[in-house]
Amino acid sequence: MTDSSKKIGLSRDQMAERAARDIPDGSYVNLGIGIPELVASHVLEGREFIYHTENGLLGMGPSPAPGEGEPELINAGKKRVTALPGASYFHHADSFTMIRGGHLDLCVLGALQVSERGDLANWSTGSPDAIPAVGGAMDLVAGVKKIFVITQHVRRDGTPKLVSACSYPLTSPGVVDRIYTNLAVIDVTENGFQLVELAPGISYDYVAERTGAPLVRIEDDPRQTGR
Amino acid sequence: MIDKTIDSPAAAVADITNGATVMIGGFGEAGSPIELIHALIDQGASDLTVVNNNTGSGEVGLAALIKTGRVSQMICSYPRTVNSTVFPELYQRERIALELVPQGTLAERIRAGGAGIPAFYTRTAVGTPLEEGKEKRHFDGNDYVMERGLTADFSLIKCRAADIHGNLVYNKTARNFSPLMATAGAVTIVQAGEIVPLGSIDPECVVTPGIFVNRVVEVREPAQESDLVARGVSYA
Numbered sequence: 001m002t003d004s005s006k007k008i009g010l011s012r013d014q015m016a017e018r019a020a021r022d023i024p025d026g027s028y029v030n031l032g033i034g035i036p037e038l039v040a041s042h043v044l045e046g047r048e049f050i051y052h053t054e055n056g057l058l059g060m061g062p063s064p065a066p067g068e069g070e071p072e073l074i075n076a077g078k079k080r081v082t083a084l085p086g087a088s089y090f091h092h093a094d095s096f097t098m099i100r101g102g103h104l105d106l107c108v109l110g111a112l113q114v115s116e117r118g119d120l121a122n123w124s125t126g127s128p129d130a131i132p133a134v135g136g137a138m139d140l141v142a143g144v145k146k147i148f149v150i151t152q153h154v155r156r157d158g159t160p161k162l163v164s165a166c167s168y169p170l171t172s173p174g175v176v177d178r179i180y181t182n183l184a185v186i187d188v189t190e191n192g193f194q195l196v197e198l199a200p201g202i203s204y205d206y207v208a209e210r211t212g213a214p215l216v217r218i219e220d221d222p223r224q225t226g227r
Numbered sequence: 228m229i230d231k232t233i234d235s236p237a238a239a240v241a242d243i244t245n246g247a248t249v250m251i252g253g254f255g256e257a258g259s260p261i262e263l264i265h266a267l268i269d270q271g272a273s274d275l276t277v278v279n280n281n282t283g284s285g286e287v288g289l290a291a292l293i294k295t296g297r298v299s300q301m302i303c304s305y306p307r308t309v310n311s312t313v314f315p316e317l318y319q320r321e322r323i324a325l326e327l328v329p330q331g332t333l334a335e336r337i338r339a340g341g342a343g344i345p346a347f348y349t350r351t352a353v354g355t356p357l358e359e360g361k362e363k364r365h366f367d368g369n370d371y372v373m374e375r376g377l378t379a380d381f382s383l384i385k386c387r388a389a390d391i392h393g394n395l396v397y398n399k400t401a402r403n404f405s406p407l408m409a410t411a412g413a414v415t416i417v418q419a420g421e422i423v424p425l426g427s428i429d430p431e432c433v434v435t436p437g438i439f440v441n442r443v444v445e446v447r448e449p450a451q452e453s454d455l456v457a458r459g460v461s462y463a
Contacts, residue, residue, distance in 0.1 A: 054330065055254040056400045071256055071451045072401035078255040078309055089399055091406040091434075092254075093338040096331030100351065124356075131315045132327050135305040138357065139331030142350040173354040 009182035009199035015150050017042045019108060019180045022148070023049055030054065030099070030140060032109035032122075033077040035150045039108055050086075052104055054136040056095050059087025076136065099136070100143035107144040109137065111151045111179075113166040116192035116213040118176040120149065121168035134171075141172040153181035153210055160212035162186065162193060183207045191216050230391045231443045232422060236266035239416045239444045243272045243381050250278040250337065250408040251289060252384035255308060256452035258401035260385035260418045261288040263444075265462050267383070268292055276300045278337070278379060280330060280404060282307070282314035285456030286463045290314070294463035298323060302377070304330040310456055313463075329357065332374050334407060339376035341410025341439075346375050382412025385449065386435070389419035390426075393440025394433045402434065409439040418446040 010018065016038035023029060023039075025047040031037055040051060040062065051060040053075040060075060061082035069080030083089075098104055113121040120141055123134045141147055154160055162179065178196070179186045184207045185196040194216040198207065208215045233239040240263060243249065249267075253259035268291055277298050283290030290313040292298055306314050306325060317323040328336065329351050339347050348371035352358045362373040384405040387398040395417060397405060409415045422445045455462075 053400075055257070056403050070399065071453055072258065073399045074255060074257050078257075083399070089397075089402055091402050092330075092334035092404045093407050096334050100331055100335075100349065129319065131307045131318055132325070133305045133307050134327060134329050134357065136330035138329040138355060139351045142353070143331075170355045 009153070009202050011182075013038055015180050015182060018185065019148055019150055020044060022178070023047070023106060027105040028052055028058070028098075028103065030104055030107045030144060032107070032137070032140075034110040036108040036110060037077070039150075052095075052098060053081070054092075054095050054099065054140070056090050056092065057081070057083060057087060058090070058098070059084045061087075096136070096139055099139050102143055102145055104144045106146045106148065107140045108148045108150060109140065111149045111161060111176075112168050113161055113163050114149055114151070114176050114179055114188070115163055115166050116188070117174055118188040119166050119173045120147070120171045120176050121166040122171050124169045126169050137171050141175040146177050147175050148178050148180065149176050150180045153183040153207070158210075160210055163212035183210065186215070189216070194218070231393045231437070231440060232391055233442045233444045236262045236418065236444055236446065237269065239263065239418075239442050240266045240270055240381075240383070243267060243270060245272050246274045247272060247380040248276040248278070248378075250379040250382040250404075250412055252279075252382070252403065252405035252408050253289075254280050254400065254403040256284065256288075257399075258385050258397070258403050258405055259283075259288050259452055260383045261450045261452060261455075262446045263383040263385075263416060263418050264288050264292055268295055268297065268462060273297045274299045276302065278302045278333075278377065278408075280304050280333065282311055284308065284310035284452060286313065286461035287450075287455040288452050288462070291462035293317065293323065296322075300324040300326065302326045302328060302333070304328055304333050327357065333377075334404060336374055336377040337404065337407040337411045340378040341407060342376075344376050346373050348373055377411060379408070379412045380414065382408040382415040384408055384415065385418050387420045388423050388428065389417055389440070389443045390423055390428055390437070391443070392425065393417065393435075393437030393443055394428050395419070395435035395440065396428055396432060397434055406435045409435045414441045415439055416442045416444070418444050418449065420447060420449060421445060
């Protein structure tokens with residue numbers, strides 16, 4: 001369990017590509033910082049996604065070349081970005097009206113922990129000497145219609161990030177719909193974690209051993225037998 | 228005759244008093260009114276409560292204001308960011324207080340304050356540590372927490388262009404919190420990249436109408452925080 005499972009299963013970029021495949025054409029999408037940012041580089045043929053960044057831009061385009069871009073055209077991670085034709089700028093109250101008013105279709109976020117009830121912890125480890133910082137995470141999960149999480153399946157020390165109950169402070173209870181890890185795609189259902197798909201070469205038992213709550217398997221689901 | 232222009236940043240911030248609540252526009256360096264903040268450092272007001280999404284970077288702008296000990300409390304959503312070292316150090320030494328507010332709640336609190344709305348309900352932060360101490364209500368099957376509107380004695384913001392009535396247009400993602408803060412400050416002070424003749428901003432394109440603005444000072448080619456940090460500049 002303590003060997004580096006980061007090298008096992010999908011790479012960060014493959015996880016992002018797998019998640020992008022589940023985004024319907026025409027979706028308005030907010031991407032969190034980290035692996036979720038990589039989703040933007042996987043626009044599938046025939047589909048158009050419009051990316052929202054909460055600091056006031058709809059129609060966010062790719063990063064400019066190194067040394068290019070403008071200091072006042074940035075994303076929520078404060079990195080320089082571009083604006084695509086059809087983009088719009090707006091102030092923070094409008095931006096969070098899009099988020100909290102349920103106008104965005106999908107948000108893809110990272111996680112420290114996800115519980116089998118869909119509780120998300122991704123803003124604080126609760127450590128007493130940490131500087132607390134929340135940003136827009138609580139607003140996004142409370143308001144966006146669908147929440148995807150992309151994360152390594154286990155922490156660096158091998159302990160599960162998918163758990164029966166989060167030990168870290170919550171970002172919001174009961175909000176996560178689907179989880180993409182280096183080992184599997186997993187839905188959060190009323191029955192808890194339900195396996196959707198295994199990464200190539202990964203067995204159900206391998207994933208279940210590294211998941212901190214029961215992993216429901218649908219025996220007749222063809223998606224998980226062919227890989 | 229309405230003319231809200233002021234000659235210098237120093238004159239624009241001269242009456243900010245000790246103990247004032249000051250909203251400062253910007254998200255990271257985008258939209259940060261650095262020249263107004265530096266004038267406030269020179270002016271010397273202390274025991275300030277500052278509202279900003281972050282806490283600045285390096286030792287310029289907001290980070291310099293904090294480093295000089297002028298700020299007793301920050302109200303923000305994300306106090307640590309790239310090159311942000313001043314606030315974390317003072318916070319860990321318990322030299323500065325922090326009210327942590329989710330970003331959308333912070334924006335809405337400022338919007339509400341500017342609109343004369345004393346409180347509102349939101350789902351954000353329900354079921355998390357940030358709901359503690361807040362009134363909760365149940366509407367239409369969901370739980371909500373009550374959040375208070377937020378106002379300030381002064382708001383310091385930056386825009387791309389202004390006219391003498393205080394009509395403003397911004398630059399790209401430098402807009403962020405500034406139009407909200409313009410409405411919530413009892414005195415709103417603006418640094419504009421240029422002051423343009425009345426009528427030259429299309430009324431359809433005015434983002435902040437002049438009624439929300441009290442003072443405008445022209446700062447051509449304003450400093451950019453990341454440039455100053457890269458050059459090792461310290462204003463503290």
